[in-house]
Amino acid sequence: MRKNLAVLVIAIIGVAMLFSCAGMTAKPTASNFKTPVITLESFMVPQYDGFWYYSKKVKPTKGRPGDRGAPLPMTFLFNIENPNPYPVLLEGFRFTVAIEGFDLVTVNNDDAYWIPAGKTDQVRATTMITARSALLSLLVTGGFKLKAMGMNPWQALEKWWTGVPELKVPVTLHEGAATFSAGGVTKVVSFQAKFP
Amino acid sequence: MKKRIFLGFLVPMVAVAFLAGFSTAALAAKIKIGGIMDTTGATSDVGKDYAIGMEEAWKYINEQGGINGKKVKYTWFDYGYRIPEAITKYKLLKRLRSIVIMGWGTGDTEALSPTVNKDKIPYVSASYSAHLTDPKKTRYNLFFSSDYSTNARAALTAWLDKKWPTKPDYGKRKPRFACAYMFASPYCSAPIKAIKDHAAMLGFEIGPDQDVSLFALDTKSQIMALKEFKPDVVWHGNTTMSVAATMRDAYALGLGADFIINNWGFDENLPRLAGEAADNLVVMGATPCAFFGQNYKNMDIVVRTAKKYNPGIPTSKRLIRTIQAWGDALITWEALKRADKAGDLSGPGIMTKGFETMRKFDIGLGASPITFTATDHRPTTGCLIQEWKNGKFVEVERVDLKKRWPAKWAKEWLGW
Known part of the structure; x- marks a missing residue:
């Protein structure tokens, strides 16, 4: 009877040690937490609807009139390299998209992704701006800057809406910040990129 | 016996797992x-x-x-x-x-x-x-x-307290006041009734409003209209870019008025956009909190x-x-x-x-x-008013409307 009990205890301790050892080999600490590396793998406009704008004075065939501008969806594919011997959790990331120095959208993603130990995973972020929202942003805040560049908002919008899908106008990502955690240790990584 | 031993281990283990499960759930709440x-x-x-x-x-x-x-x-x-x-x-x-x-x-x-x-x-x-x-x-x-109305009342009060006594015409005539803002914007027009009420109460002469678009880069016609009234102080209720455009034109055309600005037009970007106009005009604004x-x-x-x-x-x-x-x-x-x-x-x-x-x-x-x-x-019952002076933002006055006009604060000014 005692023999059975001893065997059971040893078995439990053995399993527990196996599990704890597995954890011990790669316990995250502030000092061994290496900074994950974020790079922009690719950029594309997943669906394109051209450049157009109509004001609320125009009667639409169907639906209600309004100030409407062409959408410009954008997809960014990032490589997330985890140089650590343990998995890290990407808790969220954010970046600002700028075209010709004008910030047009700040993208926020709160989804959680586990990046395996020593591996590179990919994360996709998609956003969309419209010619209407970009127009308002330029009109209210970008006037002086556009004037200095010798452009008006309409010229800028047409150039961007026709040039970005064909990669003739580069898209810049800046003010990027990604939050990683592992074992209670948190690290914020800043990143930036330009495409093409 | 075997059953007893098994249960002796199983029950505590299940209990621990159960508790751990609950605590995990609690932590995850x-x-x-x-x-x-x-x-x-x-x-x-x-x-x-x-x-x-x-x-x-x-x-x-x-x-x-x-x-x-x-x-x-x-x-x-x-x-x-x-x-x-x-x-x-x-x-x-x-x-x-x-x-x-x-x-x-x-x-x-x-x-x-x-x-x-x-x-x-x-x-x-x-x-x-x-x-x-x-x-x-x-x-x-x-x-x-x-709120915007408290900002406006506080800014005008601070200007009357601190700036009007420094003007050559102080004590000789009523101070003159006008508003510049985008008429069609809910934000811009929200405090106009309140600030005019306040201006009348404080004894200002009130001039004609000027419609300044939030998109404005050129406000010369509005400045020329204001020049006919010769305001001592102008309330600007817009956001930063059009406030800067107005200040630039006011400075260039020699309007000679001070500016008091609502909080969304008064930030770290204003001096950058307004340039020398910000450095040479009296520019005050409502700051419901400190600058970064x-x-x-x-x-x-x-x-x-x-x-x-x-x-x-x-x-x-x-x-x-x-x-x-x-x-x-x-x-x-x-x-x-x-x-x-x-x-x-x-x-x-x-x-x-x-x-x-x-x-x-x-x-x-x-x-x-x-x-x-x-x-x-x-x-809040008031607001901190700051100004751009010598290349930085500095306090002018923290105005407490409730302390100064308790009856009006309690009975008249709620909700507008």
């Missing part, structure tokens, strides 16, 4: 808070800083243990300053069971107000319209700041958190909008802690056991003490 921000639309230049500041504030709050140990899951969306999108996002956040929503502009906040009040979901926004301060009408709309990095209580926390979570954004690019976001987050945190302690995180519970228990609550950051009661949701 999160309070959901939503956000509707503008990072693409007409106000995205300031909206982005506010959105980022709001996220940083909730991260800091979680670092401090969240709501009495319960972590906050803060989820926000960009709505591009489009009201239909704000309504859609509000419905989504409601479906996600957000118990408080952090909002943004005047147009969408006022459009959502009937729904928010019907749903009884506290909606803490960056619209400081005085129309949102009467709990009889908009009980679930909240913000930490002095100014030496006030708790500013070190804000700056440290900004550097920690957004190392890619230089602090020189951060704005007072970050501080405004923290103001709204901090009052919400306090209200949730109080309501949670009282065991009631329902909408009415957050209101009656949280927000409406605050009496002169001090968040630091240069903000005035904050009070909400069941009958009055004007958060």
